[in-house]
Amino acid sequence: MNTMFFKRLFDLLAPRCCCGCGARLALTEQYVCTSCLLSVPRTGFASDPYENPMAKLYYGRLPVERAAAWAFYSPDNISSRMVKTLKYHGQPALGDLLGRIMGAELQKHHFFDGIDVLMPIPLAPTRLHERGYNQSRHIAQGLSLATGIPIADGVVVRTEFKGSQTRLAHADRQKNVDDVFLLKAPDAVAGSHVLIVDDVVTTGATTMSFGRELLKINDVKASILALTFTKD
Numbered sequence: 001m002n003t004m005f006f007k008r009l010f011d012l013l014a015p016r017c018c019c020g021c022g023a024r025l026a027l028t029e030q031y032v033c034t035s036c037l038l039s040v041p042r043t044g045f046a047s048d049p050y051e052n053p054m055a056k057l058y059y060g061r062l063p064v065e066r067a068a069a070w071a072f073y074s075p076d077n078i079s080s081r082m083v084k085t086l087k088y089h090g091q092p093a094l095g096d097l098l099g100r101i102m103g104a105e106l107q108k109h110h111f112f113d114g115i116d117v118l119m120p121i122p123l124a125p126t127r128l129h130e131r132g133y134n135q136s137r138h139i140a141q142g143l144s145l146a147t148g149i150p151i152a153d154g155v156v157v158r159t160e161f162k163g164s165q166t167r168l169a170h171a172d173r174q175k176n177v178d179d180v181f182l183l184k185a186p187d188a189v190a191g192s193h194v195l196i197v198d199d200v201v202t203t204g205a206t207t208m209s210f211g212r213e214l215l216k217i218n219d220v221k222a223s224i225l226a227l228t229f230t231k232d
Helices: 001-011 036-039 078-088 094-108 126-132 135-147 171-175 205-214
Strands: 066-074 115-118 156-158 182-183 193-201 221-230
Touching: 036 078, 036 094, 066 078, 066 094, 078 135, 078 193, 078 221, 094 182, 094 221, 115 135, 135 193, 156 205, 193 205, 205 221
Parallel strands: 066 221, 115 193, 193 221
Antiparallel strands: 156 182
């Protein structure tokens, strides 16, 4: 019996459902159906990674080369359902899939030109233990597969988790991530153009805190890419 037979049998006994709409997935689909993928509200930021709304968050606050997000995030849209499935429902491979899709789409805009290394936002050890994986690391893995750009781990680490940003007011988000990152291995990326990878950017507080620590390294340039961006 061939592999396809077992796939069909497994799907019959335990149907896989789309994390976006709940519909049954086709044999060739993973985690999210084709219809939902097509309906993801793309930002289009990669076509102008210098003047878009996300890039403007960093103006005068963090010297980044370029910034973009793949999709808009809002309560109960397809993007938020995918992110929640990735983060809270034990589906790390969904991050790899979305990273590959994002990487393939953004390459068309030459967004990755000149990028030397990918650096996902790390989780604090306690948070990593609770979740079992870092969702941003899996997004970066997908990006790496799509682009061939390597990942650098352990250069900047997160020392503590003060609480989720989700329910905090904008004014409190920066305080929540102040001084939680620590530069550990500066020589690993000295002289490189680093792409910081995160799952959701709202105010930019987490990426700014991480970026300030990263930019202590000699001759480093930083850009930022998020899977989703919260639209006001």
